[in-house]
Amino acid sequence: MNYRFSARLGTFSSSAVREILKLTQKKSVISFAGGLPAEEHFPVAAVRNAFERVMAEGNKALQYGLTEGYLPLRESICRWMTRKGVSVTPDDMLLTTGSQQAIDLLTRIYIDPGDVILVERPTYLSALQVFRSYGASLISVKTDAEGMDLEDLAAKIKQYRPKMVYVIPTFSNPTGKAWSLDRRKGVLKLCRENDALILEDDPYGELKFGDAAVTYPSIFSLDQHPAGSCVVYTSTFSKTVAPALRTGWVMADPDIIRHMARAKQAADLHSSSLDQQTLYQLMEHFDLDAHISFVRKEYEKRMRQMADLLEQQQWPGVKWTEPKGGMFFWLELPAQIDTAELLKTAVDLGVAFVPGATFYAENPQHNTMRLNFTHTDFEGTITGMCRLSQALESVLVR
Amino acid sequence: MNYRFSARLGTFSSSAVREILKLTQKKSVISFAGGLPAEEHFPVAAVRNAFERVMAEGNKALQYGLTEGYLPLRESICRWMTRKGVSVTPDDMLLTTGSQQAIDLLTRIYIDPGDVILVERPTYLSALQVFRSYGASLISVKTDAEGMDLEDLAAKIKQYRPKMVYVIPTFSNPTGKAWSLDRRKGVLKLCRENDALILEDDPYGELKFGDAAVTYPSIFSLDQHPAGSCVVYTSTFSKTVAPALRTGWVMADPDIIRHMARAKQAADLHSSSLDQQTLYQLMEHFDLDAHISFVRKEYEKRMRQMADLLEQQQWPGVKWTEPKGGMFFWLELPAQIDTAELLKTAVDLGVAFVPGATFYAENPQHNTMRLNFTHTDFEGTITGMCRLSQALESVLVR
Numbered sequence: 127m128n129y130r131f132s133a134r135l136g137t138f139s140s141s142a143v144r145e146i147l148k149l150t151q152k153k154s155v156i157s158f159a160g161g162l163p164a165e166e167h168f169p170v171a172a173v174r175n176a177f178e179r180v181m182a183e184g185n186k187a188l189q190y191g192l193t194e195g196y197l198p199l200r201e202s203i204c205r206w207m208t209r210k211g212v213s214v215t216p217d218d219m220l221l222t223t224g225s226q227q228a229i230d231l232l233t234r235i236y237i238d239p240g241d242v243i244l245v246e247r248p249t250y251l252s253a254l255q256v257f258r259s260y261g262a263s264l265i266s267v268k269t270d271a272e273g274m275d276l277e278d279l280a281a282k283i284k285q286y287r288p289k290m291v292y293v294i295p296t297f298s299n300p301t302g303k304a305w306s307l308d309r310r311k312g313v314l315k316l317c318r319e320n321d322a323l324i325l326e327d328d329p330y331g332e333l334k335f336g337d338a339a340v341t342y343p344s345i346f347s348l349d350q351h352p353a354g355s356c357v358v359y360t361s362t363f364s365k366t367v368a369p370a371l372r373t374g375w376v377m378a379d380p381d382i383i384r385h386m387a388r389a390k391q392a393a394d395l396h397s398s399s400l401d402q403q404t405l406y407q408l409m410e411h412f413d414l415d416a417h418i419s420f421v422r423k424e425y426e427k428r429m430r431q432m433a434d435l436l437e438q439q440q441w442p443g444v445k446w447t448e449p450k451g452g453m454f455f456w457l458e459l460p461a462q463i464d465t466a467e468l469l470k471t472a473v474d475l476g477v478a479f480v481p482g483a484t485f486y487a488e489n490p491q492h493n494t495m496r497l498n499f500t501h502t503d504f505e506g507t508i509t510g511m512c513r514l515s516q517a518l519e520s521v522l523v524r
Numbered sequence: 525m526n527y528r529f530s531a532r533l534g535t536f537s538s539s540a541v542r543e544i545l546k547l548t549q550k551k552s553v554i555s556f557a558g559g560l561p562a563e564e565h566f567p568v569a570a571v572r573n574a575f576e577r578v579m580a581e582g583n584k585a586l587q588y589g590l591t592e593g594y595l596p597l598r599e600s601i602c603r604w605m606t607r608k609g610v611s612v613t614p615d616d617m618l619l620t621t622g623s624q625q626a627i628d629l630l631t632r633i634y635i636d637p638g639d640v641i642l643v644e645r646p647t648y649l650s651a652l653q654v655f656r657s658y659g660a661s662l663i664s665v666k667t668d669a670e671g672m673d674l675e676d677l678a679a680k681i682k683q684y685r686p687k688m689v690y691v692i693p694t695f696s697n698p699t700g701k702a703w704s705l706d707r708r709k710g711v712l713k714l715c716r717e718n719d720a721l722i723l724e725d726d727p728y729g730e731l732k733f734g735d736a737a738v739t740y741p742s743i744f745s746l747d748q749h750p751a752g753s754c755v756v757y758t759s760t761f762s763k764t765v766a767p768a769l770r771t772g773w774v775m776a777d778p779d780i781i782r783h784m785a786r787a788k789q790a791a792d793l794h795s796s797s798l799d800q801q802t803l804y805q806l807m808e809h810f811d812l813d814a815h816i817s818f819v820r821k822e823y824e825k826r827m828r829q830m831a832d833l834l835e836q837q838q839w840p841g842v843k844w845t846e847p848k849g850g851m852f853f854w855l856e857l858p859a860q861i862d863t864a865e866l867l868k869t870a871v872d873l874g875v876a877f878v879p880g881a882t883f884y885a886e887n888p889q890h891n892t893m894r895l896n897f898t899h900t901d902f903e904g905t906i907t908g909m910c911r912l913s914q915a916l917e918s919v920l921v922r
Contacts, residue, residue, distance in 0.1 A: 127754040128719045130687055131783065132636045132658075138786035165583040173586065174579050181572050185563040188571065188766035223621055223792035230791050234657075238530045256790045259632075260530075289528055321526045356525040368586035372796040385529065388536035392654045393628050394621035398796035400768040 137258040156510035159478040161299060161453050162501040164428075167421050168368045169412065176407035180400065191399030193391045194383075195221025195375070199406035203375055206409070211347055217380045218352040220387055223397040225329055225374035228360035229253050229292075231386045231393065232325060232376070233260045242288040246274060248456075248485035248494070250299045250327065253292055264487035267291075271447065273305030276312040283320045290323045296342045297330035297452025300485045300496035304450045310345050317356050318349070324357045329374075330452035332366050332418050333500075335426040342451075346377065355379050363405055365453070366418050371401040425453070425500050428507065432499040435511040441522055455497040456482070463521050464492040471520060477513035535656040554908035557876040559697060559851055560899040562826075565819050566766045567810065574805035578798065589797030591789045592781075593619025593773070597804040601773055604807070609745055615778045616750040618785055621795040623727055623772035626758035627651050627690075629784045629791065630723060630774070631658045640686040644672060646854075646883035646892070648697045648725065651690055662885035665689075669845065671703030674710040681718045688721045694740045695728035695850025698883045698894040702848045708743050715754050716747070722755045727772075728850035730764050730816050731898075733824040740849075744775065753777050761803055763851070764816050769799040823851070823898050826905065830897040833909040839920055853895040854880070861919050862890040869918060875911035 180187050194200070200216035207214055222228045229252075237243065239261030245254070247266035257264055265286055268275035273295060282288070293313065295305040317324050326345045334342070346352075346359035355378060362374035376386065390396070408414070432455060433448050443460035459465065465481040472478060482494025502510055578585050592598070598614035605612055620626045627650075635641065637659030643652065645664035655662055663684055666673035671693060680686070691711065693703040715722050724743045732740070744750075744757035753776065760772035774784065788794070806812070830853060831846050841858035857863065863879040870876060880892025900908055 127716065127721070127752050127777075129721065129777070129780065130634070130719065132632070132634050132639075134636070135633050135783055138633070138783065138790060160588070162588055165587050168583045168586040170579060170583055170586065174576075177575055177579075178572075181568060181575075185566045185568055188566040188568065188768040189563050190558070190560055190762075190767040223795060226790075227792040234530070235533050235536070236528070236530050238532070241530075252790065252793065259787070259790050318525065321528065323525070323527065354525050364588075369588040370586040370796065370798040370801075372792075372794070372798070379525075379527070382527065385533055385536065389657070392536060392624075392650065392657050393791065394625040394770075395650065396770070397621060398768065398770040398799050400770070401796050401798060403768075404798075 134259055138255065155473060155476050155478050156502055156506050156513065157478040158497040158499070158502065158510060158514075159480050160501065161498055163365055163369065164424065164500050166503070167424055169408070169417055172408050172412040172417075173368065173371070173404060176404045176411065179407040179411065180403040187400070187403055191396045191402065193387050193396045195219075195397065196399055196402035196406060199402045199409070200375070202406055202409040207377070212344070212351060212377075214352050214377050218377050218383055220376050220383050220390065221397055221402055222360075222374045222376060222390070223372050223394065224364055224369075225327060225360040225362040225376070226252060227393070227397070228374055228376035229325065229327065230256050231389045232358055232382075233257060233262070234389045235382075235385045236323065237262050237289060241290070242286040244279070244282055244286070244288045244291045244322070245487050246293060246298065247487070248300055248482060248491075249292065249487065250294060251484045253327065254487055257292070266487045271303060273303075273309030274313055276309065276316065279313060279316055283316060283322060287320075288322050290325055291317055292325045292327065293345070294327045295345060296328055297333060297449060299330070299452070300454055300480070300482065301456040302449030302452050302454045303447065304342050307343070310343070310348055314345050314348055314357070322356070326357050326359045328359060328361045329365055331361065333422055333425055333453065334451040335422065335429060336450060352377055352379050358382060366414065366421070367405065367408065371405055372398060373401050373405055428499045431504065431507055432497065432511070435507065439511070439515050441518055443522070453498055453500045455499060457495045457497060458491070459493040459495070460522070461493050465495040466492065468517060468521060472514060472517040475513045475517050477510045477517065479514070532657055536653065553871060553874055553876050554900055554904050554911065555876040556895040556897070556900060556908060556912075557878050558899065559896055561763055561767065562822065562898055564901070565822055567806070567815055570806050570810040570815075571766065571769070571802060574802045574809065577805040577809065578801040585798070585801055589794045589800065591785050591794045593617075593795065594797055594800035594804060597800045597807070598773070600804055600807040605775070610742070610749060610775075612750050612775050616775050616781055618774050618781050618788065619795055619800055620758075620772045620774060620788070621770050621792065622762055622767075623725060623758040623760040623774070624650060625791075625795070626772055626774035627723065627725065628654050629787045630756055630780070631655060631660070632787045633780075633783045634688060634721065635660050639688070640684040642677070642680055642684070642686045642689045642720070643885050644691060644696065645885070646698055646880060646889075647690065647885065648692060649882045651725065652885055655690070664885045669701060671701075671707030672711055674707065674714065677711060677714055681714060681720060685718075686720050688723055689715055690723045690725065691743070692725045693743060694726055695731060695847060697728070697850070698852055698878070698880065699854040700847030700850045700852045701845065702740050705741070708741070708746055712743050712746055712755070720754070724755050724757045726757060726759045727763055729759065731820055731823055731851065732849040733820065733827060734848060750775055750777050756780060764812065764819070765803065765806065769803055770796060771799050771803055826897045829902065829905055830895065830909070833905065837909070837913050839916055841920070851896055851898045853897060855893045855895065856889070857891040857893070858920070859891050863893045864890065866915060866919060870912060870915040873911045873915050875908045875915065877912070
């Protein structure tokens with residue numbers, strides 16, 4: 127049999143994340159690579175309890191669900207969002223298989239081959255993969271510590287007439303940075319004036335460190351919402367509850383939601399309704415906000431530990447910024463170092479990270495790397511950083 | 525904001541199934557429409573027990589999983605398939621969000637706009653929707669009680685050089701028919717000789733009625749398998765365990781599986797690993813074969829009841845064939861009747877079905893309808909058929 131694959135196949139390039147997840151299966155490797163939450167902080171008892179409540183509802187719980195997702199969970203999320211100052215109804219919301227699927231479904235209904243999508247530099251690699259698979263043309267916008275550079279954004283909007291601008295403004299993957307309010311407002315204004323749809327990806331927004339009074343309002347919340355909004359917002363329970371329940375949601379203008387639901391019907395009919403029902407019961411009978419508070423503090427401790435260890439190394443020419451939330455440190459090494467090469471040495475020494483090049487839409491910076499600080503425990507982080515230091519010794523000039 | 529949707533959007537036409545699922549939410553309507561299994565036969569205790577075993581494994585159960593799916597479940601399915609005479613390994617298998625997702629992922633990696641897919645006449649409407657969304661050109665092959673007409677298939681292969689042939693050979697949706705062995709072999713031979721990939725969709729194969737000695741081997745099992753096979757086979761737990769766990773699987777040449785996994789990584793990273801782990805524990809600690817045996821008998825009773833009721837109506841000019849398995853009766857009414865029109869009357873009278881036109885890739889036959897017999901109980905089926913009879917009275921000429 128001579129297989130005749132589609133032209134699209136070439137866009138699904140060999141995947142760093144998949145190989146990483148395989149690496150982390152080996153017990154001997156300490157992995158700072160995957161964007162994994164800390165298993166020891168999963169609310170196992172609450173999940174178990176929620177599941178029992180679902181099963182107590184009777185056999186109907188195991189039947190097919192709606193494509194849009196389990197209505198009571200959509201209602202719970204709406205109430206939760208309202209407490210955060212964002213007013214939406216279940217008709218403005220679609221439940222997805224993680225926020226990854228929200229990115230895929232929106233791209234499916236919005237992007238034709240050749241359409242331009244503007245992205246941060248660097249940005250989430252699996253979003254790039256989705257955009258490429260639909261034939262989008264990807265252009266990076268200059269990005270600094272405050273967020274997207276507004277001048278460069280304005281110039282590129284003028285030059286490329288993008289259909290979409292993809293951003294992770296709060297504790298970005300991979301850089302961990304949080305955009306300033308001015309940049310959020312500025313990007314919103316430019317996109318609104320030019321009919322460019324903003325896809326705001328917010329998996330990490332709840333994982334905020336430091337002063338509780340400092341807030342990072344979503345771009346969605348700064349726009350009119352949801353009807354006529356130029357922002358499509360997506361988030362997930364993967365980082366606040368647990369990834370195995372594989373549930374994300376997307377909020378947008380109800381027409382966009384309706385179209386995404388139709389695309390989802392073709393894609394998989396609906397996501398696991400057992401997971402959705404379990405999350406509904408969990409939201410109703412468990413103090414999720416208190417749990418998130420607890421997880422924030424634990425993650426901040428881990429971030430602080432890794433920051434201290436990075437400080438202690440005194441690696442010449444290595445730069446990073448302390449993240450204000452999320453899951454990642456982003457390191458910039460001396461220009462001559464290719465971190466993809468370095469990874470081989472590192473894995474031999476028993477430590478893994480993600481080489482930064484995969485996070486660029488174009489002209490990758492090969493001297494960068496992403497380190498996750500949420501998954502590895504205290505002892506492991508010490509050992510892992512020690513191994514990373516050994517790997518770096520071989521390439522750093524002192 | 526002026527939204528600029530993709531050209532693809534037009535292919536996600538208004539969806540019968542979604543409207544149907546909404547209809548069935550109204551308690552007053554007896555629905556023969558949705559392809560829903562009987563809730564009262566869901567193995568609730570076994571699911572609960574399996575979930576407890578998963579949670580007893582510890583926190584890691586709630587972590588991210590592999591894109592390919594939970595390895596122990598893939599191994600369990602392989603053992604199960606081996607008992608049915610099909611030898612595959614976990615590398616030849618991908619777990620999906622229902623078999624619907626398998627159809628989507630294969631189309632994504634195999635079909636370019638303009639490629640031809642041959643389908644049965646009629647066939648599963650949500651597969652048609654997926655194919656259309658990727659720009660495939662759909663051509664129907666004549667189909668009779670034995671399966672695809674081999675002469676017509678040969679002619680259309682010659683004329684259209686199709687990349688793919690989509691079939692549901694065992695207890696088809698919507699017609700309920702089972703192909704003869706000769707047709708299975710004939711289609712396989714023609715496709716192999718002409719490099720046309722067969723997508724064999726088999727959600728209903730386990731729901732077999734009548735003589736246990738009569739078997740319907742999958743086309744996949746008749747081919748070399750899996751390496752180099754010209755068949756991609758997909759099935760699901762939705763009809764044998766329960767739909768809410770939303771787990772299907774696909775078996776194929778390992779290269780095809782590898783490419784589908786990459787596409788899945790972009791689509792949703794992975795399906796619910798909590799559901800997959802639960803199904804693994806269920807397969808290991810529950811007699812699934814005995815359960816399927818039980819469900820078969822119950823569904824056969826329901827089929828028999830509906831066959832008797834159909835017989836009693838003596839509707840002039842209405843034809844159907846008794847299904848040998850699966851979930852559906854397919855009715856052909858006198859040529860002048862449009863069942864989409866009839867549905868409005870029927871719903872007013874409190875009964876629903878699926879008008880047949882949506883199941884055709886081209887030149888729909890408007891005088892057809894699909895009736896599900898698995899979901900409604902004994903009393904409900906009597907009442908529903910009585911209401912359907914009332915609806916038909918108004919349009920049938922006696």
